[in-house]
Amino acid sequence: MFARLPPEAGDAVTLSIDGKACTARTNDTVAAALLASGLDHCRTTGVSGAPRAPYCMMGVCFDCLVTIDGIGNRQACLVPVREGMRVEVQRGKRELGR
Amino acid sequence: MSAGLAASYDVAVIGAGPAGLAAATTCANAGCATVLFDEGAMPGGQIYRSIEDTPLRERSVLGESYWRGRTLVESFRASGARYIAGATVWSLTRDREIGVSFDGGSALTYAKRVILCTGALERPFPIPGWTLPGVMTVGAAQTLLKSSGLVASGKTTLAGCGPLLWLLAAQYLRAHAKLEAILDTTARENRAHALPHALPFLFSSYVADGIALMREVKRQVRVISGVTSLRALGDRKVSAVAYRTGGEEKTLEVDNLFLHQGLIPNVNLAMAAGIAHRWDEAQLCWVPELDRDGNSNLEGVAIAGDGAGIAGGEAARWRGVLAGVAAVRAIGGNVASGDEQRARKELARTLRGRGFLDALYRPARNFRIPEGDTIVCRCEEVTAHEISATVALGCPGPNQMKAFLRCGMGPCQGRLCGVTVTELIAAARGVSPREIGYYRLRPPVKPITVAELAALPKSEAAIKAVTRS
Numbered sequence: 001m002f003a004r005l006p007p008e009a010g011d012a013v014t015l016s017i018d019g020k021a022c023t024a025r026t027n028d029t030v031a032a033a034l035l036a037s038g039l040d041h042c043r044t045t046g047v048s049g050a051p052r053a054p055y056c057m058m059g060v061c062f063d064c065l066v067t068i069d070g071i072g073n074r075q076a077c078l079v080p081v082r083e084g085m086r087v088e089v090q091r092g093k094r095e096l097g098r
Numbered sequence: 099m100s101a102g103l104a105a106s107y108d109v110a111v112i113g114a115g116p117a118g119l120a121a122a123t124t125c126a127n128a129g130c131a132t133v134l135f136d137e138g139a140m141p142g143g144q145i146y147r148s149i150e151d152t153p154l155r156e157r158s159v160l161g162e163s164y165w166r167g168r169t170l171v172e173s174f175r176a177s178g179a180r181y182i183a184g185a186t187v188w189s190l191t192r193d194r195e196i197g198v199s200f201d202g203g204s205a206l207t208y209a210k211r212v213i214l215c216t217g218a219l220e221r222p223f224p225i226p227g228w229t230l231p232g233v234m235t236v237g238a239a240q241t242l243l244k245s246s247g248l249v250a251s252g253k254t255t256l257a258g259c260g261p262l263l264w265l266l267a268a269q270y271l272r273a274h275a276k277l278e279a280i281l282d283t284t285a286r287e288n289r290a291h292a293l294p295h296a297l298p299f300l301f302s303s304y305v306a307d308g309i310a311l312m313r314e315v316k317r318q319v320r321v322i323s324g325v326t327s328l329r330a331l332g333d334r335k336v337s338a339v340a341y342r343t344g345g346e347e348k349t350l351e352v353d354n355l356f357l358h359q360g361l362i363p364n365v366n367l368a369m370a371a372g373i374a375h376r377w378d379e380a381q382l383c384w385v386p387e388l389d390r391d392g393n394s395n396l397e398g399v400a401i402a403g404d405g406a407g408i409a410g411g412e413a414a415r416w417r418g419v420l421a422g423v424a425a426v427r428a429i430g431g432n433v434a435s436g437d438e439q440r441a442r443k444e445l446a447r448t449l450r451g452r453g454f455l456d457a458l459y460r461p462a463r464n465f466r467i468p469e470g471d472t473i474v475c476r477c478e479e480v481t482a483h484e485i486s487a488t489v490a491l492g493c494p495g496p497n498q499m500k501a502f503l504r505c506g507m508g509p510c511q512g513r514l515c516g517v518t519v520t521e522l523i524a525a526a527r528g529v530s531p532r533e534i535g536y537y538r539l540r541p542p543v544k545p546i547t548v549a550e551l552a553a554l555p556k557s558e559a560a561i562k563a564v565t566r567s
Contacts, residue, residue, distance in 0.1 A: 009247065027247075036246065040232075053232065053234070056237065061510055063476065
């Protein structure tokens with residue numbers, strides 16, 4: 001779990017994570033927003049189905065792959081949050097057409 | 099999509115950390131048409147991440163070494179260099195054609211000179227359970243702090259060694275975040291090996307800052323030194339860490355475990371482009387073969403910053419200036435010789451003491467060369483035992499290993515397992531990593547969709563190559 005240091009700077013941005021509304025800050029990447037929301041994993045692996053969460057936060061490990069606005073395999077740590085964004089936990093491999 | 103990208107530039111710089119910012123500023127100030135591509139949303143790289151927009155108002159939390167990056171970014175912004183953020187460079191050819199993805203599409207451009215400033219990543223730290231949610235790198239925790247003002251809640255322990263671990267610990271404490279313990283894996287024998295390098299270190303820029311930082315942390319947190327093994331435990335997330343000191347294994351409950359075992363150059367783009375690398379036995383990683391201006395074996399392509407060998411943010415800046423100066427001169431521009439001399443002097447100053455840090459924080463074998471069912475390749479979930487057993491079947495190197503086990507073939511393209519696989523095979527065969535080599539890397543060095551590739555404009559030659567006449 002992660003908590004924000006006061007004062008919480010930056011404007012609030014509302015996005016949805018697996019359909020549930022969640023508030024983030026303008027400076028956040030999607031991965032930061034996921035961790036701040038208390039989500040304990042952001043994907044399950046395609047090989048064994050094991051849960052994974054962001055590991056490197058700098059775009060090299062690919063453990064934060066999620067589906068954003070219907071597009072799979074996005075690196076959550078490299079994508080800034082936007083108002084109305086729909087984020088989904090990616091279960092296994094990226095699905096065809098997503 | 100990819101709007102406004104010119105067909106060619108004098109200089110293309112890849113990466114907006116200290117090296118890239120300094121290189122691009124030097125080139126643009128000398129009148130070269132310069133473009134800087136960076137994967138981040140804001141300039142600064144990892145070390146100066148979010149320096150223009152961090153939500154942390156209290157300067158003392160991140161410390162003055164962070165805020166020094168401010169002038170670099172300001173000079174860059176004022177230089178007139180074209181800056182493209184959120185841009186992933188996925189290909190660089192010998193003819194210096196650059197494939198880059200941004201704004202949801204890909205584009206190709208060309209530069210007379212290319213300066214790669216792709217920096218470093220944290221050395222893979224393959225311990226049992228390192229893939230569990232709740233385990234992340236020290237650098238990742240620092241990124242969350244810098245860019246979002248987020249600190250871990252619950253029980254947090256840091257494990258490993260290296261300057262960045264102490265820096266994050268100090269930053270957490272200054273932000274009034276709690277740390278349970280630091281599990282220090284610095285091998286006891288390293289101190290003796292570091293001793294011959296102590297004199298230059300004592301006259302280096304690191305010594306005062308470094309010692310003060312460690313004192314600050316040790317006053318407030320329990321530091322358990324001489325840790326020789328680590329296991330992250332938990333079912334679907336980490337719940338404890340088991341560690342061994344002096345033969346006895348103990349456990350600590352944790353909600354968050356942050357790992358760090360130093361940095362290694364991020365070699366993917368450079369290697370895929372065909373730049374020659376060698377195994378560096380002091381830093382235990384692959385480093386490119388470069389001249390004193392950072393020029394590689396590829397005509398017109400240089401590397402600056404930690405991608406040229408780990409030397410820290412200050413050194414990266416001066417290497418960036420030197421690579422920039424060389425690029426400007428190569429295309430007929432002028433830079434005052436005083437600028438070059440100053441950069442060489444400052445670089446020499448910042449490199450002083452590096453040998454001491456390399457020796458002191460040399461990662462122990464146990465944390466580099468795992469055993470048993472410890473996952474080595476996080477993407478394809480390949481274990482240390484599977485790799486050793488496959489060597490025993492006669493598999494000689496990393497590229498054959500890919501065919502047997504798929505290690506290194508996931509989306510991270512070996513970034514998180516490459517050095518481990520090389521060292522594992524080397525250990526199993528009883529030869530040097532130098533003889534084993536590395537994965538053969540190819541573009542695209544980051545995954546892009548077929549649709550993005552297909553949408554690229556095609557040259558006459560490319561169309562003819564696949565058309566029957």
